[in-house]
Amino acid sequence: MARLLIVFIVIAAVAAIAPWLIDEKGYVLIAFGQWTVEGSIVSFTILTALALFLGYLIYSLVRYGWGSYRNLRHGFFARAKERKQAVLEQAIWALINDDMEQLQHTLSKGKVEDHWQDFALAMRAKASLRQDKPDLALNLLDELSDTNRAKPAALWLESHSDAEVLATLRQQCNSKKATSQQLNLYAQVLLRLRKYSEFAELVPRLVKSQSLNEYQWDWALRQYFQGADKTQLDKRQSELPKHIREAAHTHYLRAVVRIGDIASVTDALKKLLKRGEYSQLLSILSEIEQGDVEALQKALQQELKKQPDEAEMLLCLAYLAQSQGEHDLASRIFDKVLAQQQTLPHPQRAMRSYRATQQAEKALLVLDHS
Secondary structure, eight states: OHHHHHHHHHHHHHHHHHHHHTTOOOOEEEEETTEEEEEOHHHHHHHHHHHHHHHHHHHHHHHHHHHHHHHHHHHHHHHHHHHHHHHHHHHHHHHHTTOHHHHHHHHHHSOOOGGGHHHHHHHHHHHHHHTTOHHHHHHHHHTSOTTTTTSOHHHHHHHSOHHHHHHHHHHHHTSTTOOHHHHHHHHHHHHHTTOHHHHHHHHHHHHHHTOSOHHHHHHHHHHHTSSOOHHHHHHHHHHSOHHHHHHTHHHHHHHHHHTTOGGGGHHHHHHHHHTTOHHHHHHHHTTOOSSOOHHHHHHHHHHHHHSTTOHHHHHHHHHHHHHTTOHHHHHHHHHHHHTTOSOOSSHHHHHHHHHHTTOHHHHHHHHHTO
């Protein structure tokens, strides 16, 4: 802009000086309609230069004013955002320190960012329950967005009697118009109250309405197969619809391995091994603590002769060795795997064997890379 202004000034100066140099004053005549304006070239040159300068001055003032407004506006919102962030941090520290009074005071007096609003409401509801104010907790939970309404299921249960919550949700979900959020909450409540048969009956509707995401399904099926002996696990597996039973089979096998009855599912685990589904097998065996593993151990060793450096099969073998108390063997296997890769899928298991064999440095190294 400044360069353009200089060019115009130079042109205007030349136009003004030229008549003097040739001893001709010259004149300018501007006519529009019945009006005419007449003057010398010098006067019009001066007026043009003044108009350009005034235009540049106005442009600079407007630009400066707009920049100042933007900086002021940005500073205001930045400070507001910092205040909201400070409120959230204070609330989290109060929750960590189990100071429910401070938590309630902080969140009731301050504001948080919109995407943290549901978390703030849930924390306030938790604090209200600790302060024996269930009515306030219910009001706060009712303010949750539809997306997150079902997530604090434990708070819903704590704010009502179990029977009241179950009766209300059962009535809502018996309707064909039940929302996915209601079905989601109902599923969580059934699992928390150990109503496994009712959950199994609800599963087809959960699938059809897509009420649960992948993470929620993983949690739900883990809870479904939790805390049961082999007979109960078989019963729960059989109660699931056939198409869900296949998807839940990994969770079922994991639960059986968890209770130490690996011998009863060895054939199923061998099938995974033969099909090359090593990741799934590793996920299941990560739960093992005890059991008769001899048959599976031999099958793994046989497969490892074909692929001696296959990391997931090696880790499976290490977990089996751990379950028999053979931490020296497990440690050597973990060493071999760590020579191929820096991280492990279940680092706590390697740390356990390293600690048992007095190799604290290796345990710390695993922790550092986990």
